[in-house]
Each structure stands twice: as structure tokens, then as C-alpha cells.
Amino acid sequence: MTRARQPSPQTAAVLRALAADPAQWRYGYELGQEVGLKAGSLYPILIRLSDRGLLEASWETDPPQGRPPRHLYRLTGAGLSMAAELAPVAAPVLRPRPEPRGAW
Known part of the structure; x- marks a missing residue:
């Protein structure tokens, strides 16, 4: 099955972050x-990724x-x-913008 369109930059960033170590379970x-x-x-x-079968989700078994x-x-x-498939597309990982420092 082929996708009708490319994922959003945000979705692509999440996929790339998870693909960096695909065997590792990650917290949201x-x-x-x-x-x-x-x-x-x-x-x-x-x-959405989980519903489409692209992501496994599980509950932590032994929380503190x-x-x-x-x-x-x-x-x-x-x-x-x-x-x-997304790897060849050079898209930057999204980073938070610094908070502006106002002179209040």
C-alpha cells in the first residue's frame, strides 16, 4: 500500500527520532x-502512528x-x-524556540 502524501514535518521528526534506536522503548x-x-x-x-500500525505502544510495567x-x-x-523512506529527505529535527526575554 502506498501513502497518498508525505507525513508532516512533525510526524517525520518523531519517526526519525524513534528510528535512531528502533529497539528502544521511548517515553512520550x-x-x-x-x-x-x-x-x-x-x-x-x-x-495516529499507533493506529496505522507504525508504532507499538505499551504501558510501563514497573513504575517507581x-x-x-x-x-x-x-x-x-x-x-x-x-x-x-524519510531518511534521504534532509529535514531538520524540530527544536523548541528559545523563550523571549522581555523587560517587564
Whole structure:
């Protein structure tokens, strides 16, 4: 099955970040920090990738005491293939913009 269009730059950045170490389970917060996306942009991307079979999602099995379990993510074989297709396209990893410092 071929894709009708290229993924957004944000989705491509998430795929590339996950493809850097495809066997490693990653936390959403960690991914968001790496690619410069806030939760409101990141988690819909992760859900969409998971729904399309490009991403595995799992709950953390042994969270530290006092903290609820977190979701973990990693690429499936299909997700890794898609990330490899994107690799030749030179697109920068998104980084957060520095906060402006105003003279209040």
C-alpha cells in the first residue's frame, strides 16, 4: 500500500527520532523534548502512528513507587520502513524556540 502524501514535518521528526534506536522503548515526554513538540501536538501523532500500525505502544510495567505507569513507544517493522523512506529527505529535527526575554 502506498501513502497518498508525505507525513508532516512533525510526524517525520518523531519517526526519525524513534528510528535512531528502533529497539528502544521511548517515553512520550522524552520524545517531545527531543523533537521540540508539546503534548498537544505529540500525542495525537503518536496515537495516529499507533493506529496505522507504525508504532507499538505499551504501558510501563514497573513504575517507581508513587508514580503512575507511563506509555512507552517504539517503531514496528512498517514504521521503521517508513522512517527509512524519510531518511534521504534532509529535514531538520524540530527544536523548541528559545523563550523571549522581555523587560517587564
